[in-house]
Amino acid sequence: MATDTAVVAPKSITMADYKGRVDPDWCPGCGDFGVLAAVQKALVELQIPKHEVVTISGIGCSSNFPGFIETYGMHTLHGRSLPVATGMKLANHAMTVLVTGGDGDGFGIGCNHFVHTIRRNVDLTYIVMDNQIYGLTTGQTSPTSRIGMKTKSMPYGNIESPLSPVALALAAGATFVARGFSGEQKHLTELIKQGIEHKGFSFIDVFSPCVTYNHDNTFQWFRPRVKKLEDNPEYDSTDWAMAMEKSVIWGEEIPIGKFFERTDLPTLHGAEPVLNAGPLVYQNNRIPAEIAKGFVQELM
Amino acid sequence: MSQSFVVGIGGAAGQGVATPGDIFAKIFSRRGLHLNAYNAYQSIIRGGHTFLTIRTGPQKISNTGDHLDLLIPLNQDTMDRHLRLLTSGGACLYNADLIQAGTPVDGVQLCPMPVSKMADITRNKVGQNTLAIGAAVNMMGIGFSVLEDVLAEQFRKKDKAVIDENIHLARTGYEYASKNFQALAWPLPMTDARYAVLSGNVAMAMGGAAAGVKFYSAYPMSPATGVLHWMAEHARKAEIMVRQVEDEIGVVTMAIGAAHAGVRAMCATSGGGFALMSEGMGLSAQAEIPIVVIDCQRAGPSTGVPTKTEQGDLWQMLGAGFGDYPKVIAAPLDIADCFKLIPEMFNLTDRFQCPGIVLCDLLLSEGRLSVDPKELDFNPVIDRGEMITSNGSGDHEPYKRYKITESGVSPRAIPGVPGYTHVVSSDEHDENGVLISDEYTNAGKRRAMMEKRMRKMDGIAASVPPPKLHGPADADVTLIGWGSTHGVIHEACELLREAGISANHLAVRWLVPLHGDAILDLLRGARHTIIVENNFSGQFARYLRSETSFVPDGNIRKYDGEPFAPHHIVEAVKEQLAGKTKLSVPAHEIMV
Numbered sequence A: 001m002a003t004d005t006a007v008v009a010p011k012s013i014t015m016a017d018y019k020g021r022v023d024p025d026w027c028p029g030c031g032d033f034g035v036l037a038a039v040q041k042a043l044v045e046l047q048i049p050k051h052e053v054v055t056i057s058g059i060g061c062s063s064n065f066p067g068f069i070e071t072y073g074m075h076t077l078h079g080r081s082l083p084v085a086t087g088m089k090l091a092n093h094a095m096t097v098l099v100t101g102g103d104g105d106g107f108g109i110g111c112n113h114f115v116h117t118i119r120r121n122v123d124l125t126y127i128v129m130d131n132q133i134y135g136l137t138t139g140q141t142s143p144t145s146r147i148g149m150k151t152k153s154m155p156y157g158n159i160e161s162p163l164s165p166v167a168l169a170l171a172a173g174a175t176f177v178a179r180g181f182s183g184e185q186k187h188l189t190e191l192i193k194q195g196i197e198h199k200g201f202s203f204i205d206v207f208s209p210c211v212t213y214n215h216d217n218t219f220q221w222f223r224p225r226v227k228k229l230e231d232n233p234e235y236d237s238t239d240w241a242m243a244m245e246k247s248v249i250w251g252e253e254i255p256i257g258k259f260f261e262r263t264d265l266p267t268l269h270g271a272e273p274v275l276n277a278g279p280l281v282y283q284n285n286r287i288p289a290e291i292a293k294g295f296v297q298e299l300m
Numbered sequence B: 001m002s003q004s005f006v007v008g009i010g011g012a013a014g015q016g017v018a019t020p021g022d023i024f025a026k027i028f029s030r031r032g033l034h035l036n037a038y039n040a041y042q043s044i045i046r047g048g049h050t051f052l053t054i055r056t057g058p059q060k061i062s063n064t065g066d067h068l069d070l071l072i073p074l075n076q077d078t079m080d081r082h083l084r085l086l087t088s089g090g091a092c093l094y095n096a097d098l099i100q101a102g103t104p105v106d107g108v109q110l111c112p113m114p115v116s117k118m119a120d121i122t123r124n125k126v127g128q129n130t131l132a133i134g135a136a137v138n139m140m141g142i143g144f145s146v147l148e149d150v151l152a153e154q155f156r157k158k159d160k161a162v163i164d165e166n167i168h169l170a171r172t173g174y175e176y177a178s179k180n181f182q183a184l185a186w187p188l189p190m191t192d193a194r195y196a197v198l199s200g201n202v203a204m205a206m207g208g209a210a211a212g213v214k215f216y217s218a219y220p221m222s223p224a225t226g227v228l229h230w231m232a233e234h235a236r237k238a239e240i241m242v243r244q245v246e247d248e249i250g251v252v253t254m255a256i257g258a259a260h261a262g263v264r265a266m267c268a269t270s271g272g273g274f275a276l277m278s279e280g281m282g283l284s285a286q287a288e289i290p291i292v293v294i295d296c297q298r299a300g301p302s303t304g305v306p307t308k309t310e311q312g313d314l315w316q317m318l319g320a321g322f323g324d325y326p327k328v329i330a331a332p333l334d335i336a337d338c339f340k341l342i343p344e345m346f347n348l349t350d351r352f353q354c355p356g357i358v359l360c361d362l363l364l365s366e367g368r369l370s371v372d373p374k375e376l377d378f379n380p381v382i383d384r385g386e387m388i389t390s391n392g393s394g395d396h397e398p399y400k401r402y403k404i405t406e407s408g409v410s411p412r413a414i415p416g417v418p419g420y421t422h423v424v425s426s427d428e429h430d431e432n433g434v435l436i437s438d439e440y441t442n443a444g445k446r447r448a449m450m451e452k453r454m455r456k457m458d459g460i461a462a463s464v465p466p467p468k469l470h471g472p473a474d475a476d477v478t479l480i481g482w483g484s485t486h487g488v489i490h491e492a493c494e495l496l497r498e499a500g501i502s503a504n505h506l507a508v509r510w511l512v513p514l515h516g517d518a519i520l521d522l523l524r525g526a527r528h529t530i531i532v533e534n535n536f537s538g539q540f541a542r543y544l545r546s547e548t549s550f551v552p553d554g555n556i557r558k559y560d561g562e563p564f565a566p567h568h569i570v571e572a573v574k575e576q577l578a579g580k581t582k583l584s585v586p587a588h589e590i591m592v
Helices: A032-045 A062-068 A081-091 A103-109 A111-120 A165-172 A185-197 A240-247 A273-277 A289-297 B018-030 B076-085 B127-139 B144-154 B160-180 B200-211 B225-238 B248-261 B271-287 B314-318 B335-352 B362-366 B443-463 B483-498 B516-523 B539-548 B566-577
Strands: A053-057 A072-075 A096-102 A125-130 A176-181 A202-207 A226-228 A254-261 B005-013 B034-040 B047-057 B068-073 B086-095 B109-113 B196-199 B213-218 B241-244 B264-269 B291-297 B328-330 B355-361 B368-371 B423-425 B477-482 B503-508 B510-512 B529-533 B554-557
Touching: A032 A062, A032 A096, A032 A125, A032 A185, A053 A062, A053 A081, A062 A072, A062 A096, A062 A125, A062 B423, A072 A081, A081 A096, A081 A103, A081 A111, A081 B213, A081 B241, A081 B248, A096 A103, A103 A111, A103 A125, A103 A165, A111 A165, A111 B248, A125 A185, A165 A176, A165 A202, A165 A240, A165 A254, A176 A185, A185 A202, A185 A254, A240 A254, A273 B225, A289 B200, A289 B225, B005 B018, B005 B076, B018 B034, B018 B047, B018 B127, B018 B144, B018 B196, B018 B368, B034 B362, B047 B076, B068 B076, B068 B127, B076 B086, B086 B127, B109 B127, B109 B160, B127 B144, B127 B160, B144 B160, B196 B200, B200 B213, B200 B225, B200 B264, B200 B291, B200 B335, B200 B355, B200 B362, B213 B225, B213 B248, B225 B241, B225 B362, B248 B264, B248 B271, B248 B291, B264 B271, B264 B335, B271 B291, B271 B314, B271 B355, B271 B423, B291 B335, B291 B362, B314 B355, B314 B510, B314 B539, B328 B335, B335 B355, B335 B362, B335 B368, B335 B443, B355 B362, B355 B483, B362 B483, B477 B483, B477 B539, B477 B566, B483 B503, B483 B529, B483 B566, B503 B516, B516 B539, B529 B539, B529 B566, B554 B566
Parallel strands: A053 A072, A053 A096, A072 B423, A096 A125, A125 A202, A176 A202, A226 A254, B005 B068, B068 B086, B086 B109, B213 B241, B213 B264, B264 B291, B291 B355, B328 B355, B477 B503, B477 B529, B529 B554
Antiparallel strands: A176 A254, B005 B047, B034 B047, B034 B368, B196 B368, B328 B510
């Protein structure tokens, strides 16, 4: 192969770099394919080397995500992706941390961690593939299932109100809150890019229809309803009250886009002086002799 | 045990028992004396009953003993409950304005102090305590200047007026005692040694710092909270990331995230918090990410008795999580060992990429011990195991995170290294970390991966020493204990020898892996074996039996929340050797 040795351009990062080792085992037509592609595109467009990214998930269909993208990955416990990711970010804040999972993982079993990770403003991007159903356990009601939805766990119809992930994130103090739709690739890619670039906790709730178990909230159901906030010239994503108002709109019109962003709050790792010396993992793990002597002296 | 001297101070929570305790501990340690202290208390901030016992002497003090030499009751309740612990030659110092003396045994000196006539303490609620400290120091034959220095240091953060007032009160008590009370029979000796005095929790936190822990996460829970407090206070100097997390599930998983990034990560809790961590223990083992978890046992089940001690979590540790996985469990034998064990545990968990459990208990966590500063070694061996932290020349074989190896250990690359991207996973996976459920569940791969992980137990077993038998080989009785009972059994053996019964002692520190064959070899010639433990069902006895088929001749168990005193064991051994019973459950005579 002939190569031009005179000009060595930096090797640019392409979609091939981020292609996973195995093909996703999601059902054909699953919304998660679109989310995977959007994440890969966002990373390529931002030209982030794959070894500087760690993708962390919990358990569920969408939580198999780290296996389908070529980055450092962690497949953890059901609902526990966010504390694992917090530990990862605090121990090596040079890494770009992506957290992926589903609505059951994030808003059911993991909701406690969701609220606390938001309040800590951990610098990571949390992408929830929200299909309003439990898929991997073959179709039970989720915290975002609509009232009346019939599932295997509520065969006579759900009687519990769904929560609004966007409103919850806003109420908990998230510094970046967005909603995307797997059927709106370009728009979703843009939101993910903004989320990754945001310094602090960025939350992107993504409508990612389950083609097997959710016959209510399908691609066809979402497509005419989603309306981009970006198309509304009067919408101001720095206005928290306006974001809150939009977050609870659900029906014939469902807003998607960036609801809210603020950049004035410190990230958790930025607020911690222990990290002034650089990422924890590269710091010395020996206590200097003088300091150690002081620790013992306190006890004498 | 050679000669020792025991001070007991009791009162309601909020009456200021801790400060006199600190002052006595400082005075003793500055005279070059060893000490061992234990505070019996309840889960309340004000009221109730708190009783601090400090035992001191020129030799190592392994436990707080059976009796008192000096009692300072700060309220009537303490007088009523504890006067009986004073033996002949002892003394009781009390505020005669408030407290009625009881009837002590012969030879005990009652020392009433007419506090209102001695000083005006109407504005100083703990003034009576300082008067009593002054009097006590005089009776112990210690010069006043020693106390003066310690008081100045104890109150150094307060105004000079506060320091002066306390010194004045202490002097008043000191002088009153010299005129009115007899000096105690055994003046405390002095040595040139200087010891550090610390709790097991502080020891474990410092042991973590020495081991190179860079990440510590916790949720407050008695009796483990002291580890968090030391870590939080010293985090910036020690350059440790310390986080208080929303629950213990978050605690352990956050530690796992940090550990995977490549730092040593530790957390501490008690049984209830550990229950929430058990799924995380399995994740640590399955993803092969090393962490160390400390469990400070308290009396269970459920929230149990939050401020009382027990060795009741052994089976929770043995069975933590589901499925079979490699892990290490060790129980420190005393407070100095709490420090030493942490670096040892990290070296094992790093080398074998699995979770490690330090099984401590309230007795050690919150007790205090004098330790030679040389034993607090901040330069221990640190072995991080097979880690890939850079891509070197860039050329390497395609990386397999879970490569099948003879030892079961696969080199682990930390995130951030170019050329080694991989997924670590909770689901069963192949050598590449690919979930086997993503490519049809594969029985052969599952078996190979399970065997690879479990092979690590052989390497761990070869790395930890078997226990040893202490005392004469042909003893009349062999006492078997684990963890924190080491000290009290040690003294019980001495007392038995003095009573004409030769005794030896097997103290088990490494619980998993257990050197069952070595233990059987040691016990083969034993004449009469008794297992001593702080729980109801004989958790260690059942474990030892399950691993070795060994059944002891008898058991001594205690599950009332208080630790064993030496006489509990001595009397139980005597009744068992006399054939009266095979199971002794000593009653705790004093209600605290």
